[in-house]
Amino acid sequence: MNVNMLEKHLFVSVGRRVDKMFSCSSLIVFAVVGMAGVVVETTVFHNMEQGQLLSEANTKFAFDLYKRHASSNSQNIFMSPLSITVALAMTYLGARGQTKSQMKEVLHFTDVEEGHLHQAFTDIQAALNKPEQAYKLYMANRLFGEKSYTFLDEFLTAGRKHYGAKLAEVDFR
Helix, strand or coil, X not given: CCHHHHHHHHHHHHXXXXXXXXXXXXXXXXXXXXXXXXXXHHCCCCCHHHHHHHHHHHHHHHHHHHHHHCCCCCCCCCCCHHHHHHHHHHHHCCCCHHHHHHHHHHCCHHHCCHHHHHHHHHHHHHHHCCCCCCCCCCCCCEEEEECCCCCCHHHHHHHXXXXXXXXXXXXXX
């Protein structure tokens, strides 16, 4: 399947899902970063299968999020599911136990292998920020943590490696 066919399929599928979920009388503004189109075109995933699974997970999460915030009385909605997912994936890096399993379910990370998840996010951000792109997309990732808490080096290193996110110590008390 070439990129144009994939994009057409993606937009037709999205359109059908939106039509089934929402009344046509409301204006829908929904920012979906075309992860599949950008990434498939440049083939930057270290693991294509896992990258595709992450793209599908982000799409599912985006629709869940939209369904939660949209109603017949709501105003126009504009959101970037990729930005929201990246922010939550950074915190997922440090989640354990029940919190981790709940986040995994809500974010639809269940089909993505744990060892490939954060690398796939790295690959997506790299594809969106290639120097030869006609546009510049700036993503400012940052972790904020209670200054009295000691964070694991593994968590801090992974945050910098996969998201370019340093930890800013904050007094939340």
